[in-house]
Every structure is written in C-alpha cells, then in structure tokens.
Amino acid sequence: MLAKASHLTLQWWMTLRLRQQAGSHRGSALTQRDNTMSLSPPIREEYEVELAPFTQEDLARETPLLQRIWQQSWVRKTVILIALALIWEIAARIQGNDLLLPSFIDTAKAFIDGIVTGELLAKVWISLTVLVKGYLIGIVLAFGMTTLAVSTQLGRDLLGTLTSMLNPLPAIALLPLSLLWFGLGENSLIFVLVHSVLWALALNTYAGFLGVSETQRMAGRNYGLKGIRFVWYILIPAALPSILAGLKIGWAFAWRTLIAAELVFGASSGKGGLGWYIFQNRNELYTDKVFAGLAAVIIIGLMVENLLFSNVERLTVKRWGMQR
Amino acid sequence: MNAVLQSHTASDRLNAQQANQPHAEALLQVQGVCLEYRTPERVVRATHQVSFEVDPADRFVLLGPSGCGKSTLLKAVAGFITPSEGQIRLAGQQVKEPGPDRIVVFQEFDQLPPWKTVIENVMFPLLASRTLKRPEALERARHYLEKVGLSAFADAYPHTLSGGMKARVAIARALAMQPKILLMDEPFAALDALTRRKMQEELLELWEEVRFTLLFVTHSIEEALVVGNRILLLSPHPGRVRAEINSHQYDLKSLGGVDFQASAQRIHRLLFDEGEAPAVEQDLRFQDIRIAY
Numbered sequence: 001m002l003a004k005a006s007h008l009t010l011q012w013w014m015t016l017r018l019r020q021q022a023g024s025h026r027g028s029a030l031t032q033r034d035n036t037m038s039l040s041p042p043i044r045e046e047y048e049v050e051l052a053p054f055t056q057e058d059l060a061r062e063t064p065l066l067q068r069i070w071q072q073s074w075v076r077k078t079v080i081l082i083a084l085a086l087i088w089e090i091a092a093r094i095q096g097n098d099l100l101l102p103s104f105i106d107t108a109k110a111f112i113d114g115i116v117t118g119e120l121l122a123k124v125w126i127s128l129t130v131l132v133k134g135y136l137i138g139i140v141l142a143f144g145m146t147t148l149a150v151s152t153q154l155g156r157d158l159l160g161t162l163t164s165m166l167n168p169l170p171a172i173a174l175l176p177l178s179l180l181w182f183g184l185g186e187n188s189l190i191f192v193l194v195h196s197v198l199w200a201l202a203l204n205t206y207a208g209f210l211g212v213s214e215t216q217r218m219a220g221r222n223y224g225l226k227g228i229r230f231v232w233y234i235l236i237p238a239a240l241p242s243i244l245a246g247l248k249i250g251w252a253f254a255w256r257t258l259i260a261a262e263l264v265f266g267a268s269s270g271k272g273g274l275g276w277y278i279f280q281n282r283n284e285l286y287t288d289k290v291f292a293g294l295a296a297v298i299i300i301g302l303m304v305e306n307l308l309f310s311n312v313e314r315l316t317v318k319r320w321g322m323q324r
Numbered sequence: 325m326n327a328v329l330q331s332h333t334a335s336d337r338l339n340a341q342q343a344n345q346p347h348a349e350a351l352l353q354v355q356g357v358c359l360e361y362r363t364p365e366r367v368v369r370a371t372h373q374v375s376f377e378v379d380p381a382d383r384f385v386l387l388g389p390s391g392c393g394k395s396t397l398l399k400a401v402a403g404f405i406t407p408s409e410g411q412i413r414l415a416g417q418q419v420k421e422p423g424p425d426r427i428v429v430f431q432e433f434d435q436l437p438p439w440k441t442v443i444e445n446v447m448f449p450l451l452a453s454r455t456l457k458r459p460e461a462l463e464r465a466r467h468y469l470e471k472v473g474l475s476a477f478a479d480a481y482p483h484t485l486s487g488g489m490k491a492r493v494a495i496a497r498a499l500a501m502q503p504k505i506l507l508m509d510e511p512f513a514a515l516d517a518l519t520r521r522k523m524q525e526e527l528l529e530l531w532e533e534v535r536f537t538l539l540f541v542t543h544s545i546e547e548a549l550v551v552g553n554r555i556l557l558l559s560p561h562p563g564r565v566r567a568e569i570n571s572h573q574y575d576l577k578s579l580g581g582v583d584f585q586a587s588a589q590r591i592h593r594l595l596f597d598e599g600e601a602p603a604v605e606q607d608l609r610f611q612d613i614r615i616a617y
Contacts, residue, residue, distance in 0.1 A: 224422070320439045
C-alpha cells in the first residue's frame with residue numbers, strides 16, 4: 001500500500017511537471033488565452049449603398065435532359081410497371097406451364113383480343129355502371145349520416161355505434177343475405193356496394209369535420225352560416241383532404257367487393273360483369289383470359305387513381321395549399 | 325407638462341359619474357357582464373361585472389394582462405359566448421348569437437378559408453349573409469381590397485401570402501361587410517414587429533377614411549395608446565374594470581414622447597398596482613433658477 005501511495009504521488013508530481021513544461025512552451029498560447037478575455041473588435045467605417053433597381057437575370061440553370069424526364073412521375077411509374085412486366089415474363093418462361101402462369105405476352109394478346117372483339121369492354125362497362133350507382137348512393141348516405149353526427153349528439157352516437165358494428169363486417173358476407181332480400185337483380189349488388197363504401201367514407205368524413213380548426217368554425221358562424229349551409233360552405237371544404245382519402249378508400253373497397261361479388265354471384269340480369277368474365281374463363285381453363293381480366297381490374301384501378309383522383313387533388317387541395 | 329395632467333384628469337371622478345348614465349347615442353352597451361367557463365371540476369369566472377360603452381367611430385381598446393378575460397369579452401360581444409349575468413346591447417338590440425353585423429378579425433392566420441382566392445374571401449361574408457348579390461359584392465370587394473393595397477393579389481390563394489398580407493385581407497373582408505362594429509382580437513400579435521408597426525399605421529389611416537367603430541383587444545400598452553382613443557384596463561383573475569383612460573391625443577408619432585411614456589407608466593402601475601405615482605419630474609427652466617446673492 002505504501003508502494004501504491006508513493007507511485008500515485010510520483011504520477012501526480014510528474015503530471016504537474018509536464019503541465020509546467022507545456023505551459024512554458026505554450027507561453028504565447030497562455031498569453032493568447034489571456035488576451036481573448038479582453039478582445040474587442042476594431043471599429044470599422046460605416047457606409048451606405050444607393051440601391052439601383054434590381055432586375056433578375058435568368059438565373060435558371062439547365063438541368064440535364066435525363067434528370068428532367070425522370071422528374072415526371074408518370075415516367076417513373078411506367079418504368080416500375082415495365083420492370084414488373086419483365087419479371088413476370090421471365091418467371092413465366094422459367095415456369096413453362098401455360099395453364100398455371102401465362103406469360104406477359106400471352107396475357108397482353110388475350111387482353112387486346114378481348115378489347116378488339118368488344119367482349120372485355122362490354123363486361124367492364126357493365127361492372128362500372130353498377131359500381132358508380134352503388135358508389136354515389138354510398139356517398140349521399142355517408143354525407144347525410146355525417147351531417148347528422150356533426151349537428152346532434154344522438155347522431156354522433158349513432159354514427160359511432162353503427163360504424164364500429166358494421167365496418168369490420170365484410171361486404172361479401174352480406175351477399176347471400178342481399179340475394180335473399182333483393183333477388184337476382186342489380187339491386188343486391190348495389191346493396192353490397194353501398195355497405196362497402198358507406199362506413200369507411202363516413203368515418204373519414206367525420207374525422208375530417210372534427211379536425212376543422214376552431215377559428216374557421218368561428219369565422220363561419222360569424223358570417224351567419226348555420227346548419228346545412230355551414231356544413232356545405234365551411235366544413236366540407238375544410239375537411240376535403242380527409243374526404244378525398246375516404247373517397248379513395250371507399251372506391252377501392254367497392255371495386256374489390258364488386259369483382260368478388262360477381263365471381264360468386266354470377267351474371268346479373270343475364271349480362272355478366274368483369275368478375276363473371278374471370279369466373280367463366282377460369283372454368284374453361286383459359287388462364288390467359290383470366291389474367292387479362294385481372295389485368296383489366298388492375299388497369300382500371302390505376303387509371304382511376306392516377307387520372308381521376310390525382311387530378312381532383314391537383315385542382316383542389318393541392319392548389320389551395322391544404323395538402324402537399 | 326400640462327398635457328400630462330390633462331390626460332390624467334380625463335378619467336377622473338367626473339367621467340366615472342358620467343359613465344354610470346348610459347349615453348343615448350352609444351353604439352355598444354355592455355352592462356354588468358359576467359362571463360364564466362365551465363370545466364368538469366368547477367366553474368371559472370372569466371370576467372366579473374364589466375361595464376363599458378362604445379360610441380360610433382370610437383377606437384375602443386380592451387387592455388390587460390393574460391387571464392383578464394379580454395378575448396372572452398370580445399367573443400361575448402361577437403355573440404359566441406352568452407353572459408351569465410348582465411347584458412350586451414348593440415344599437416339597442418341584445419346580442420344573442422354571432423352575426424355579420426359584428427365581424428371579428430382573429431389573431432390566427434387560418435381565419436381565411438384557404439380554398440378561396442383573396443377576392444373571393446373578401447366577398448364571402450357578403451354572399452354568405454346574403455347582403456349583396458354577386459356583381460355588387462365583387463365591386464365592393466375590389467374597392468376595399470384596393471384600400472388595403474392588395475389589388476394585385478386578388479386572384480392569389482391565401483397560402484401564398486405573407487402574414488401581414490393575410491392580416492390585411494382579413495381586415496378588408498371585415499370592412500367590406502360594413503359592420504356596425506369591427507371586432508379585433510389581437511390581430512397583429514402574430515406578426516413581426518416591423519409589419520406590426522406598418523399595420524397599425526394602415527389601420528389608423530383606414531379609420532381616418534372610413535370612420536368605422538372599432539373594438540380592439542391587445543396586451544401591449546404601446547399598441548393600445550397608439551391605436552385606441554379610449555382604453556379600458558382590465559385586471560386579471562377574474563377580469564374586472566380597473567380604469568378607463570383617454571388616448572385620443574396619441575398616434576404613431578408620439579411613441580417615445582414624454583407624455584406618452586408617462587401615460588404608459590401610469591397604465592403599467594394601474595395594472596400591476598405598484599404603489600403611488602412618483603413625483604413628476606419637472607424640467608428646470610430659466611425662471612426656476614434662483615441665484616443666491
């Protein structure tokens with residue numbers, strides 16, 4: 001222990017000596033440190049500048065052509081689609097079984113064939129008309145229910161209870177019930193579609209209404225707006241980002257439910273839709289036509305999203321600065 | 325020096341006695357108003373027995389520290405809150421609910437609906453309250469937009485404007501409605517100091533031209549003295565009237581002047597109860613000097 005103590009003492013003494021030596025070497029540094037305490041900036045001369053009018057020259061820098069092309073979102077999305085098609089083609093060639101996985105080229109041939117003969121287009125038209133009917137009815141009901149929820153306490157409870165009960169219920173599970181109630185016509189499909197659209201849209205719209213800021217509400221009431229006019233002029237535009245999100249979700253649910261319902265349900269009033277086309281061709285083992293039908297479903301989904309919804313967004317919420 | 329004394333005596337006993345008798349021509353009469361907030365635990369009293377009157381073409385300022393209920397009082401005058409005691413009368417009629425004859429300019433920037441262009445925003449109260457048809461509303465909106473100096477931005481959307489421009493659009497929108505009384509709830513508080521000064525100047529110029537009645541809420545003593553011609557001092561927790569002071573003799577050029585600063589100090593003392601006034605310092609003049617022989 002004595003040795004340890006003496007060792008520590010030695011260490012301490014040596015550190016002190018080193019510091020002293022360092023201090024003497026950095027004597028100038030020490031005095032520099034001393035000087036920073038009393039450092040003050042020199043006093044420079046003042047000046048004024050007469051500002052001539054400023055004309056902005058063309059400051060735009062030329063970006064390379066490739067970069068400018070890549071900036072377009074549709075170019076990037078097309079590249080992604082082409083890559084997926086290539087992967088599909090290669091996988092199908094490796095698989096080599098036409099029945100299980102037709103290649104991209106076969107599917108494309110069946111697709112173009114369907115369009116040229118008009119068969120595919122007719123089926124798509126039938127499906128879309130039913131969809132639009134169900135979608136519009138669902139929108140009207142959703143707005144009615146949400147307006148009630150915003151104005152009255154009972155409406156709020158009604159909306160909350162119904163949504164939590166019926167939103168998780170898959171629309172396709174209601175199909176046998178609706179067949180029983182509405183028969184084999186179009187109405188049973190529309191009933192199922194309305195169910196699939198209504199709850200998601202009502203929930204999103206209500207959440208959007210609740211998110212409208214207090215200042216905007218007060219400003220609306222200040223102008224004398226009440227009731228339905230208040231909802232139409234203030235709440236709906238202010239909640240538009242949420243409403244558009246609800247519309248997109250509702251559309252996706254409805255389209256999905258419709259194709260599934262047509263697969264299960266079959267033809268409505270003697271004319272089948274796209275789901276029926278897929279079902280029939282599966283039965284007849286025309287797998288390439290099945291894939292063509294699936295491709296039609298996908299293409300319609302892509303078109304509605306990129307042509308319809310994104311243009312609506314561009315003209316409304318993006319232009320107003322309410323959404324990036 | 326005399327000017328200082330005059331502004332002090334302007335709100336002495338005599339005036340207090342006069343205030344007890346309601347003036348027949350007062351535009352806004354607030355009598356014994358108590359405002360309360362209900363929370364789940366208890367009821368909080370925001371203001372207690374507040375009474376004041378606003379005459380036509382008055383620039384009446386509600387001034388006080390935070391918690392004195394001045395914004396609550398403004399909302400009650402606008403009709404968003406009902407007083408639990410007392411009455412609020414505008415042009416003889418009791419205020420029950422919000423309406424377009426009392427337009428409020430709020431503090432927040434998002435008071436302007438972002439989905440309308442500037443000119444549509446200025447037209448919006450006129451169309452929503454069905455005061456005017458579209459062509460006349462457009463003309464009046466252009467007129468007031470020119471008054472605030474934003475004619476070049478008539479077709480811009482609010483999210484592209486700066487804070488000061490948004491405040492100006494809100495003021496143009498309020499003026500276009502030609503309301504009986506214009507209510508402003510700390511409208512310049514969220515702006516930077518330079519813009520705030522410019523906006524105060526523009527507001528005073530607009531008032532010179534249009535001579536609207538203004539009820540202005542602020543927490544800044546200087547702003548109150550510059551913008552207002554009468555100031556109601558409110559003390560916090562709960563809000564009660566502490567004093568009413570005249571400030572019609574001050575404008576933006578009086579900032580930094582001796583009487584201005586004396587008034588500001590007096591207001592500060594009244595609000596924060598810092599004891600008696602210090603003896604007013606007199607400048608020594610030649611006649612005051614006595615030469616000892």
